[in-house]
Amino acid sequence: MTEMTVDARVSPEGPLAVLSKAEVNKLLDTSQGGLYRLLHNCSLAVLNCGNYMDDGKELLERYRSFSIQVIQEERGIKLEVTGAPANAFVDGYMIKGIKEHLFAVLRDIVYVSDEINDNPKFDLNNSEGITNAVFHILRNANIIRPRTEPKLIVCWGGHSISREEYNYTKEVGYQIGLRGMNICTGCGPGAMKGPMKGATIGHAKQRINNGHYIGISEPGIIAAESPNPIVNDLVILPDIEKRLEAFVRTGHGIVVFPGGAGTAEEILYLLGILLHPDNREIPFPLIFTGPHSALEYFKQINQFIGDTLGFEAQQRYKIIIDDPARVAREMRTGMRQVREFRHRKDDAYYFNWLLRINPEFQLPFVPSHENMANLELHKNQERHQLAADLRRVFSGIVAGNVKDEGIRAIEQYGHFEIKGDAEIMEPVDRLLSAFVDQQRMKLPGKAYVPCYKIVK
Structure with missing residues (x-):
């Protein structure tokens, strides 16, 4: 079954508007010790809101083409999602509550990595x-x-x-x-x-x-x-x-x-x-x-x-x-x-x-x-x-x-x-x-x- 997907670039709402270069590099790191896989899986789950399937493996396989990237710009950061579940959007715009959840994922992953682990x-x-x-x-x-x-x-x-x-x-x-x-x-x-x-x-x-x-x-x-x-x-x-x-x-x-x-x-x-x-x-x-x-x-x-x-x-x-x-x-x-x-x-x-x-x-x-x-x-x-x-x-x-x-x-x-x-x-x-x-x-x-x- 082919799922309807959307590509989008979204700006943060809330306090997490900027990241250091080191934080961005960790989020883009696809190695075993990097944070990309964690960001990818949690973000996909948030974007799948309302489409419940109670199977983490099935979700990842259904949206194989999904990816998420942190874009560092002069005025702050943005998240670029590709192949995201279409039900997270209305008329081409990401639902505000889902966008808040997406940046909550980013906030918590960054905080635990930077402030908790190995501290x-x-x-x-x-x-x-x-x-x-x-x-x-x-x-x-x-x-x-x-x-x-x-x-x-x-x-x-x-x-x-x-x-x-x-x-x-x-x-x-x-x-x-x-x-x-x-x-x-x-x-x-x-x-x-x-x-x-x-x-x-x-x-x-x-x-x-x-x-x-x-x-x-x-x-x-x-x-x-x-x-x-x-x-x-x-x-x-x-x-x-x-x-x-x-x-x-x-x-x-x-x-x-x-x-x-x-x-x-x-x-x-x-x-x-x-x-x-x-x-x-x-x-x-x-x-x-x-x-x-x-x-x-x-x-x-x-x-x-x-x-x-x-x-x-x-x-x-x-x-x-x-x-x-x-x-x-x-x-x-x-x-x-x-x-x-x-x-x-x-x-x-x-x-x-x-x-x-x-x-x-x-x-x-x-x-x-x-x-x-x-x-x-x-x-x-x-x-x-x-x-x-x-x-x-x-x-x-x-x-x-x-x-x-x-x-x-x-x-x-x-x-x-x-x-x-x-x-x-x-x-x-x-x-x-x-x-x-x-x-x-x-x-x-x-x-x-x-x-x-x-x-x-």
Whole structure:
């Protein structure tokens, strides 16, 4: 199938109007260590807005002719795109929101390369250094906003959800918006778009004209989850672990909608952190919610958490079915608790510094066949440590499902083998099988071919 494409040259909107010659050279460097491939892939994902395909490899192959160049001129820089998806343009002009996202990609790639990587100020091998790097990336992207009350609600959930579930996410977002709270998601389609769409209406009815709709992504997932057009602040973190930390450091509460392996990864990440003894007293509102048809889904999630992490983990969240207004009221109450706690502890409202996050949740996990086979999946360890490796199981499956490198690894070497004690592997197998049966692993209409094999 031949895709309609457009060639264009665009000027930046925002602070990144000039680059040094060294920065431009790095962006044009096509060698393995250069930044061109990163800029190319993330930019193509942004330009593919609205044309969701949940397959990074497919996107790159569909637009083989796409290229992007940084043009250095006397008055600043421009980006020249060739073979860009036509749906990013109207009457020959790039849509303004997409152009903002394109330059957000450039901003974050340049900043991480110049200011974070190989900078002795940021030791990316220890917990404090990683958290410091996440803070600086978010601050540079203007996500960190002092002198604001706690009101940022992170919404997690799947890109492959039913129309009924999608409409429910919009209604929850609407109720959240009516109560003056903002939305942060992974910025893609489905449960990442619906809450933002609903919140825009809630904000409009309350005459809130500065609603904040934050999208947080990373290079590996952005091609499969192109940023939706409602996002007015996009930030690209270097990897999935820093992306997840950005969610829990900046968000004041989290709502989880139905999803698949990626949503399970997010749940396990957060529960693993909240189960750490140092975090037991920190208020962190967490609600699992969906329409009545999602009741069985959340029963499965709750059973899985009980079977693997135990009763204590189940006490860290509430399940609310088919009641959007109650979800928003619970979050509003939770915001007061967060505010009171941080005020008492003299912690910032805009960044959760007190939250203890151990290195096993921060250091990048490469989902190779060897690493996936060597995960520690047994109950003879602290629950938060088990959660860390369970999170990696689902992270690897996400990579094998939708990420370009993961898909190619599966094609070359076959299934990931996931091994562990039967009392852990049986709940994992049941949950994954349910995701497949409910078509939560791929967009509707796409046959799912498993990238993993459970070995008990």
